[in-house]
Amino acid sequence: MKPSSKLLQITLLLISLQTTGTLGQTADQAATCKSKNSHIATAYCRLLGDEFLRKRFPDDYPLGDTLVKPLDSPIEFTEAFFDVAYDYVLTAKLKSDAYQAAANAAAQVLSTKATVPQPGANASASGSTSLVAKPTTTDLISLAAESGAFTDTVNGNTLTAKANVNGLRRYLSDENFAELNPTKAKDLLQHVTLAATFDIAQTGSTAATSTGQATSSTPTNIQSIIVPSNNLSFSGLTVSASVYRPYTPTSPGFITKWNTAIKQNSTAILTASGQLFKDYNQLVPDESRKTIYAGPAFMAALHLWKTAAGEDEKNGDFSKFVDDYITFMNALATALRSQIGTDFDQYILTVATNISNLQTVRNTVLDSARGSLATFTYSYATPTGKPATHDLTAIFGYVWKTGDQLTFNGAGSWYATIPPGAKYGRVRDYQVTGEYDHPFGKDKTSPRAIFSVAGYGQYQYTANILNITVANVVPGTDITVPSNSQVFTSTPGWLGVAQTKLSFNIGKGATIPVAVKWSNKTDLLSGSDWKGQFGFSYDLSALSSILAPK
Amino acid sequence: MALKEIPGDLSGTKGTVETIQIVPNDVATVLKIVSILYGTNAAGPVAVPVNADGKSFDLAILPGNNLLQVTLFSPNPVDGLATAQELLGGVVTILKDDIEFVGGVAVWSPEILGA
Numbered sequence: 001m002k003p004s005s006k007l008l009q010i011t012l013l014l015i016s017l018q019t020t021g022t023l024g025q026t027a028d029q030a031a032t033c034k035s036k037n038s039h040i041a042t043a044y045c046r047l048l049g050d051e052f053l054r055k056r057f058p059d060d061y062p063l064g065d066t067l068v069k070p071l072d073s074p075i076e077f078t079e080a081f082f083d084v085a086y087d088y089v090l091t092a093k094l095k096s097d098a099y100q101a102a103a104n105a106a107a108q109v110l111s112t113k114a115t116v117p118q119p120g121a122n123a124s125a126s127g128s129t130s131l132v133a134k135p136t137t138t139d140l141i142s143l144a145a146e147s148g149a150f151t152d153t154v155n156g157n158t159l160t161a162k163a164n165v166n167g168l169r170r171y172l173s174d175e176n177f178a179e180l181n182p183t184k185a186k187d188l189l190q191h192v193t194l195a196a197t198f199d200i201a202q203t204g205s206t207a208a209t210s211t212g213q214a215t216s217s218t219p220t221n222i223q224s225i226i227v228p229s230n231n232l233s234f235s236g237l238t239v240s241a242s243v244y245r246p247y248t249p250t251s252p253g254f255i256t257k258w259n260t261a262i263k264q265n266s267t268a269i270l271t272a273s274g275q276l277f278k279d280y281n282q283l284v285p286d287e288s289r290k291t292i293y294a295g296p297a298f299m300a301a302l303h304l305w306k307t308a309a310g311e312d313e314k315n316g317d318f319s320k321f322v323d324d325y326i327t328f329m330n331a332l333a334t335a336l337r338s339q340i341g342t343d344f345d346q347y348i349l350t351v352a353t354n355i356s357n358l359q360t361v362r363n364t365v366l367d368s369a370r371g372s373l374a375t376f377t378y379s380y381a382t383p384t385g386k387p388a389t390h391d392l393t394a395i396f397g398y399v400w401k402t403g404d405q406l407t408f409n410g411a412g413s414w415y416a417t418i419p420p421g422a423k424y425g426r427v428r429d430y431q432v433t434g435e436y437d438h439p440f441g442k443d444k445t446s447p448r449a450i451f452s453v454a455g456y457g458q459y460q461y462t463a464n465i466l467n468i469t470v471a472n473v474v475p476g477t478d479i480t481v482p483s484n485s486q487v488f489t490s491t492p493g494w495l496g497v498a499q500t501k502l503s504f505n506i507g508k509g510a511t512i513p514v515a516v517k518w519s520n521k522t523d524l525l526s527g528s529d530w531k532g533q534f535g536f537s538y539d540l541s542a543l544s545s546i547l548a549p550k
Numbered sequence: 551m552a553l554k555e556i557p558g559d560l561s562g563t564k565g566t567v568e569t570i571q572i573v574p575n576d577v578a579t580v581l582k583i584v585s586i587l588y589g590t591n592a593a594g595p596v597a598v599p600v601n602a603d604g605k606s607f608d609l610a611i612l613p614g615n616n617l618l619q620v621t622l623f624s625p626n627p628v629d630g631l632a633t634a635q636e637l638l639g640g641v642v643t644i645l646k647d648d649i650e651f652v653g654g655v656a657v658w659s660p661e662i663l664g665a
Contacts, residue, residue: 047648050631063555064634064646064660072660075652249580249625258625259604262584270597273585273621277595280659286590286615289661293558359653362623366654369625 032319040329041322043079044070048325052318057309067309067325068302070332071289074280078352081333085348120144120513120535121197123433123456124381124391124413125235126156129513129533131454131499132407132435133240133377133395138193140167141540142509145200148533150497150517151458153524155531156384157200158235165192190363195238199384236381240395244370254369261368268361276354283347288339292332301331372397380416385467387486388416389428402439403447409433415465419484424462431458441505449504452515456497463488464523489524496520501533509539552636552643553611556663560618560645562611564664571606572622572632572649572658579630579651583607585621588662595619611664622649622656634658 026049033045041048047066056062066073070080121128127146144160166189210222247254262269292298305328312321337344375395382388393411413428435454439447466472466489470481501515515533522529553562553570562568574581586598586607595617598607609618622632629651636643649658 047650050648062644062647063557064560064644065648066646066650067648069558069660072646072658073650074657074659075655076650079652247625249627250578254625255580258580259582262582262623266584269584269621269623273587273619274595276621276657277587277617277619280619281590281617286617286661290558290615355655355657358621358655358657362654365623366625 029318033322035319036322036326038326039083040080040326043076044325044329045322047076048322049318051309052313052321055313057306057313061306061309068306070329071284074276074351075355078348078355080329081345081348082352084333085345085352088345120146120537121158121160121195121236122238122377122379122391122393123150123431124379124383124389125158125160125197126152126154126199126383127158127533127535129501129515129535131456131497131517132433133375133393133409133411134397134407138162138164138167138539140164140171142537143540144535144537146513146533146535146537148515148517148535149522149531150456150499151495151519151523152383153522153529158197159200160195160197162193162195164190165194166190168194191242191244193238193240195240197235197238199233199235233384234382235384236379238377238379240375240377242375243373244367245373247370257371258365258369261365264368265361265365268364269358272354272357272361276351276358279347279350279354283340283344283351284336285340288336292335292339295335298332298335301328301335304328387465387467389413390416404439405435405437407435407437419486422486423488424465427461429458429460431456433457447505449502452499452501452503454499454501456499458495458497460492460495462492464490466524490521490526494520495522499533511535511537513537552638552641553645553662554643555645559615559661559663561663561665564611564613567608567610568636569601569606569608569638570620570634570636570645572620572634573605574624575631575633575647579624579626579632581605581622581624581632581651581656583620584623585619587619588612588616590615590617609662611662613664615661615663618658618660618662620658622651622658624651624654624656626651626654629654632656 029049029052030045033041033048044067051057051061051065051067061068063069064072066076070077120130121144122133123131125146127148128150129146129148131150140163142162144162145158146160147155147157149155169189213220213222249255249258305324308324309321312318312324333344340347375397377391377393377395379391379393380388381391391411391413393409395407395409397405397407399405409431411431411433413431414426415424415428418424418426433454433456435452437450437452439450441448465486468481468485468487470479473479473481497517497519499515499517501513503511503513505511513533513535517531517533519529521527553560553568555561572581572583582604583600583606586600586609587595588598588609589595589612598609600607607620620634624630631647631651632649633647634645634649635647636645646658646660649656
């Protein structure tokens with residue numbers, strides 16, 4: 001980068017911090033707004049602060065600006081009355097009406113944002129149907145039941161629960177779904193996913209001590225017996241975080257990508273803005289707006305506000321300035337409620353959801369313009385009968401306009417503990433994988449099915465390791481097996497897997513993957529292996545009861 | 551004739567075409583008009599095309615009261631303000647100078663009276 005352009009960027013950054021970050025609102029003003037404990041004060045604080053510095057009320061405040069014409073600015077207006085409307089709708093037990101429908105619609109927008117989602121476990125889990133880890137998973141909560149195996153000789157069955165951290169936080173805190181103006185911290189949490197995988201129907205055995213003969217014919221020298229077990233056991237925990245490229249909003253390169261991303265998302269933008277237009281026009285119809293603005297109650301409230309605001313600005317009293325604006329806005333809300341009736345509160349919630357949708361689309365556009373640098377995943381896996389491992393995976397994905405997706409993974413696996421006397425090192429293996437996905441169906445955001453082909457290569461430094469107990473010893477032999485006993489199985493070197501898969505989307509959030517895989521060997525045997533895989537997953541964001549605030 | 555602010559409305563001459571521009575209040579704010587919808591008659595709103603610069607549009611004023619909705623996106627991590635203005639015969643008329651971005655989205659929804 002040339003020094004002059006660097007200097008320009010620094011200058012722009014300083015201008016941004018000076019003019020945008022502190023625009024018309026000092027820390028004292030922000031504290032004053034907060035102290036009012038009023039959403040009106042919070043929603044309009046920046047504009048109130050900006051105007052208080054400009055002091056235009058004593059002379060001639062512009063007729064078109066927000067503080068005298070608040071209905072021209074639906075975002076601030078909705079935010080100001082959202083909580084009151086929300087409480088009213090809940091109190092009136094109207095949850096199942098407009099708000100609920102709107103919340104569901106928002107959930108569907110969110111839950112289908114991933115072109116090729118991955119609700120199931122990663123390839124290292126015994127029953128996984130996904131050979132390649134995907135950069136996108138769920139926006140809220142998903143569950144998957146899968147059966148199959150990639151590198152294992154024996155088929156496994158797993159249950160995987162995934163949760164987007166922000167979705168989980170929102171659910172656990174009973175937070176309103178249609179959230180306006182989420183903080184940066186919440187936006188970061190939106191890119192973090194947690195997953196827990198459990199092995200189910202694992203047949204095994206455990207040793208138990210005999211306390212005596214129950215019949216006289218039983219041999220007296222039986223001290224220890226093997227008891228069959230069939231348990232659900234914890235298999236692994238995974239944390240994924242997506243990292244997006246840093247960007248400078250004013251750089252020509254970024255602006256080109258930004259404009260392209262807007263064009264690519266034009267349908268979603270038009271849908272969201274069209275819905276907002278329709279619903280906002282129901283909240284404040286043309287004729288109502290005209291009637292209210294010309295009505296004596298509003299005219300009187302506006303006159304009082306303008307007079308008081310002028311005095312407050314002259315006196316430098318920001319606190320009273322905010323109080324007077326709250327009084328004015330409450331008068332406007334009263335006028336609107338009397339004009340529109342009880343539907344006013346429901347419309348506020350619906351419009352808030354529309355705005356939330358628009359903000360979600362904007363965030364999608366921004367992520368698309370920035371481009372995902374990678375998604376990083378850490379897993380702690382405790383496969384049945386094998387030593388525990390730490391796995392790190394870097395995931396790179398590219399999505400075409402057609403919805404086709406290419407994904408690459410680079411991964412490493414390290415043993416969590418090395419027992420005394422071990423004949424192997426910390427590194428278990430390194431892996432490279434790639435997958436190409438093609439969606440079928442007219443709507444690429446919710447395809448009827450996704451066809452995938454994938455390849456997996458794993459280089460293993462030592463042969464596979466199996467934990468053994470007395471249950472693994474061939475019956476009839478008299479071998480003592482100390483704790484922490486392990487044996488090698490199969491051979492070190494390359495292990496390759498190829499998979500082809502068809503995932504049926506049988507409805508919003510529900511998926512059935514059916515796959516077949518071939519590998520040149522497995523963890524226990526040296527010969528090649530064919531296996532079928534099957535699963536069922538459901539993204540719970542499609543359930544309105546999950547999203548509905550309690 | 552340029553659009554004019556009257557109490558509660560913007561006022562214009564029906565049938566005339568007005569060019570409205572949205573500009574950021576500070577140079578560091580990047581903005582783009584992503585959607586313009588206009589008209590509340592029985593036919594429903596029409597989508598008004600955005601000019602090539604992404605910051606202006608030509609609006610043919612409809613008769614009567616009609617809602618205009620201009621939706622803007624900004625990639626800036628810190629929300630800024632923008633101004634709606636009309637440039638006619640070298641004279642700039644400010645229509646609204648406090649269009650506020652919230653979470654990277656700004657919506658301006660004035661009523662326009664075409665008389």
